[in-house]
Amino acid sequence: MLNKIKNALISVSDKSELSKLVKALSKFNINIISSGGTYNEIKKLGHECTELSYYTGFEEMLDGRVKTLHPKIHAGILHDRGNQKHQIEMEKNNFPSIDLIVVNFYPFQKIVLEKNDTKKIIENIDIGGPTLVRAAAKNFENVLIITSTKDYKSLIDEIEKNKGSSSSKYRKQMAAKAFALTGYYDAMISNWFNQELNIKFPERKLIFGRRIENLRYGENPHQNASYYLSDYNDRVSGLKQIHGKELSFNNYNDILYGLEFSESFNNNKNCTIIVKHASPCGVSINASQEKSFKNALASDPISAYGGIVISNYKMKEQVAKLINKIFIEVVLAKGFDPKSLAILKSKKNIRIIDTSKYLNKTNVNVKHFGNSFLMQDKNKILLNKNKIQYVTKKKPNKTQMQELEFAFTVCKFVKSNAIVITKDFSTIGIGGGQPSRLDSADIAIKKAKQFNRKKLKNAFVASDAFFPFADGVKNLIKSGVRTFIQPGGSIRDDEVIKTVNQAKGSMILSRIRHFNH
Amino acid sequence: MLNKIKNALISVSDKSELSKLVKALSKFNINIISSGGTYNEIKKLGHECTELSYYTGFEEMLDGRVKTLHPKIHAGILHDRGNQKHQIEMEKNNFPSIDLIVVNFYPFQKIVLEKNDTKKIIENIDIGGPTLVRAAAKNFENVLIITSTKDYKSLIDEIEKNKGSSSSKYRKQMAAKAFALTGYYDAMISNWFNQELNIKFPERKLIFGRRIENLRYGENPHQNASYYLSDYNDRVSGLKQIHGKELSFNNYNDILYGLEFSESFNNNKNCTIIVKHASPCGVSINASQEKSFKNALASDPISAYGGIVISNYKMKEQVAKLINKIFIEVVLAKGFDPKSLAILKSKKNIRIIDTSKYLNKTNVNVKHFGNSFLMQDKNKILLNKNKIQYVTKKKPNKTQMQELEFAFTVCKFVKSNAIVITKDFSTIGIGGGQPSRLDSADIAIKKAKQFNRKKLKNAFVASDAFFPFADGVKNLIKSGVRTFIQPGGSIRDDEVIKTVNQAKGSMILSRIRHFNH
DSSP: OOEEOOEEEEEOSOOTTHHHHHHHHHHTTOEEEEOHHHHHHHHHTTOOOEEHHHHHTOOOBGGGTBSSOSHHHHHHHHSOTTOHHHHHHHHHHTOOOOOEEEEOOOOHHHHHHHOOOHHHHHHTOOSHHHHHHHHHHHTTTTOEEEOOGGGHHHHHHHHHHTTSEEOHHHHHHHHHHHHHHHHHHHHHHHHHHHHHTTOSSOSEEEEEEEEEEEESOSSSTTSOEEEEEOSSSSSOOSOEEEESSOOOHHHHHHHHHHHHHHHTTTTSSEEEEEEETTEEEEEEEESSHHHHHHHHHHHOTTTTTTEEEEESSOBOHHHHHHHHTSOEEEEEESOBOHHHHHHHHTSSSOEEEEOTTOOOOOOEEEEEOSSEEEEEEOOOOOOOTTTOEEOSSSOOOHHHHHHHHHHHHHHHTSOSSOEEEEETTEEEEEEOSOSOHHHHHHHHHHHHHHHHGGGGTTOEEEESSOOSSSHHHHHHHHHTOOEEEEOOOOTTHHHHHHHHHHTTOEEEEOSOOOOOO | OOEEOOEEEEEOSOOTTHHHHHHHHHHTTOEEEEOHHHHHHHHHTTOOOEEHHHHHTOOOBGGGTBSSOSHHHHHHHHSOTTOHHHHHHHHHHTOOOOOEEEEOOOOHHHHHHHOOOHHHHHHTOOSHHHHHHHHHHHTTTTOEEEOOGGGHHHHHHHHHHTTSEEOHHHHHHHHHHHHHHHHHHHHHHHHHHHHHTTOSSOSEEEEEEEEEEEESOSSSTTSOEEEEEOSSSSSOOSOEEEESSOOOHHHHHHHHHHHHHHHTTTTSSEEEEEEETTEEEEEEEESSHHHHHHHHHHHOTTTTTTEEEEESSOBOHHHHHHHHHSOEEEEEESOBOHHHHHHHHTSSSOEEEEOTTOOOOOOEEEEEOSSEEEEEEOOOOOOOTTTOEEOSSBOOOHHHHHHHHHHHHHHHTSOSSOEEEEETTEEEEEEOSOSOHHHHHHHHHHHHHHHHGGGGTTOEEEESSOOSSSHHHHHHHHHTOOEEEEOOOOTTHHHHHHHHHHTTOEEEEOSOOOOOO
8 A cells, every 4th residue: 555655754873875865755745854963964955854843842852862752753653544533633632644764773783892881882772763663663554664774775766656655565574674673773782781791691582693695595505595694793704705706505604613613723823624514624733834734634635625724824825835736615714925815816716715804702602493592601611720630550741731632622623422533733533423432433543544544653532522431442542542532421431541551541531521513 | 879769650561460569669659650451450459550641741642552652751761860961851841750660561472373463463562662661771770670570579679678779780680681672572573574574584683582491501511501492482392391300401402403303204104213412323214113113223222322212103102111121311202102101201310201292383594603693494395306317227116215205304314424324214324424425425334234234235325415426336335225315416427327227226316405514
């Protein structure tokens, strides 16, 4: 149904594009009601405009806190145009209809980002704006609500097409946008309050996301998909793609997983991680970038085909040359020197991403299941030095301890059950995603034998949870592994420790588990 | 800072516990302002109460749509008590302070669930209520906001303790709850609008959850965790635990994964799935419950230890007896007959869950990464009969086609790369979560040889994505597998097909991929 627009109320904090809008409204003799900065701007543009206080007969007060919260405004919006009783009440009060509301809010999110000033932040919680928006959106059968300057174009097209009226379909669409905005706005405010009060698991949790990109498809071509950002920032994910094809869903899935993984090594000089199917197929840290990459690749050079390289360093020429020799879908680094970039760009399709500005400070992890979710603290701990138990006759020395820490860190990011064999701060065998720990151990051993047989001698191993039996430990020892880290806690710990002692190996119990599913 | 409460505005749709509240307010001579049903209820309880229209001097209109949206109310809430200019304006207008707001909303969610009546649903979008709540919560430095009858007790304690005043700390806590509520309310409304308009990937997406349970800990003991439900319903997840220890995070993770998995077999008579570490270690469908369970267990009886059994049938005695012989953490079934229940209950700790009322109709899948998320359609398709290509000389017959469908369904729920070997509608080898498809194939073969060597002869296999090389196919054929389903699409499809032809096997290309990470 077409509704004629007679009166429009405009109250915007973003005053761009106002000129175009007002011009279009004037063309159809739509009376504009406004106040404050918006009123001044419209007058400056040379258009007629009714001042809000004049319209309501009530002088704005409390520095603008109470302005539109007035019956004449809200009855003007909320009355049912098809309801005779409503009509009579409107006439009795001499309240005209308001048929179009154009509002955008105080920029709460901007203030939160800019200033650590609680008072200022609270001042920027808009009350009048969301009320106008919600009232107009509720009554979308009669009223049109516009909440973004980005919709001015479609609004102008709409009223041009309908000669000063709005269509039912358009009003409902805009109402849907409006409630998404008010919900989003309060979700941001709610999360800010929870942060202020250090409430991590509130009674009501709101997760908000702004669509950054429609992806070509999801995990599979028959699934549609989009990528959303929950940050207060507009369109800033901190991932700067500088070359190559657009990112796919599976690329994003690997990248976002890999970046969190990579963050664990932020204190280490050069770390290279190669990811495939959201699992690592090679990880290495080294004083040399080149060696770090070479060792990561050597862990499983076959699986690395079509994988993703995540590096925590500014990439130099040597690594770029090595990457160019194989097929890699995405390369991520904290910057690229010009030579490395030139080399990488020689391949048209390879996606190159600068992660220098990537930041993900969130403290919670959420697992979704459609109509429910599990929320937990992010697993930010690796070891607690006070809890570690040295249980074998032999104790790992300082370097060995560092290598165990490396192995245990990788282990955290391999799907449970996880077994990670390392040498020289590089993975040589990764077994994960198995219902049985013994199977994961066997997969890791098989992998190490395939590509790094020699390195197995005196190698290191990390297990994300305790060994329930000695069998896996025996197989690992048989393959050459000698130094172990595992949480401990099995009723057969003694048997496991005895097995390591017999092989003159060493084992530490972390007493911290790292399941990850 | 303590704030004396002089005037309270009460407007509640849930009128329970009102008596206690009003009594406590009267004790400290707090004047109550109210209207409509709440006013009548308070008068009926024999308490003094100022009628809202009388208070504002403005007669409520539009069937109550415009009532509290009045400057006298909102200035009463919003003015800064420490600001002299505000004070002067309040005095000039003769507006008193309102220091306590008690509001709950029209039950939008209840109406959505009860009635498929758009008009009724929209009528139940509350405008005045959220405005009062938001105004009071913004001005929490001066005003106390109560949004739930559940908070009456703490409110009464608060004003008793402070002799008619409220403390700054309590006001801020309640403000945090208030914005969580208004955000949650609009998130529900927004999702309803999106559903109405068939918008699956909106510009702004809101995911809302009500905390159902604080869990003992998360995936690991050093992580805190909670379980949230996104349903409009209050505290109804459809999972009815009838026995055993409380559910852990990892239990929930396995259960919710397993239930979606199980739903895929809803058209099949008896399906048993055994899950461990969010991966299946055995799946079987059979006309007999008992055989279905036995075959699922036989797939990997070792990994099943400590696992979770998900059955899509009402469990009978025979299966319960078999479960009782091994260690299973959780048993889920669509009901239990009394004998099976008695048998299962003989173990004190085993968690028994009736899933008869479990429903998860959501269409999207969300993967979280802290400050961003990927959203996609749920993978609800298995095969498209028009797309299937019969590429080998031999074609699978009808029963073989059914078995391939079974294998492919399991494959959808195994982490990529996924290879699933089956016989007699039961898994015998599952390989997944590996960066290399060849490795997944070898894991599946190894598993089948370990527990079901004889069944490998003429077995079936499903692969979630194409075989990039013939190597994995060769290994599978060597082990006994003869009938294949895979999407196809490799540049070496011909080589792969030739390999199957040479072994007198058959292969179909689904042309539909099922990656799952």
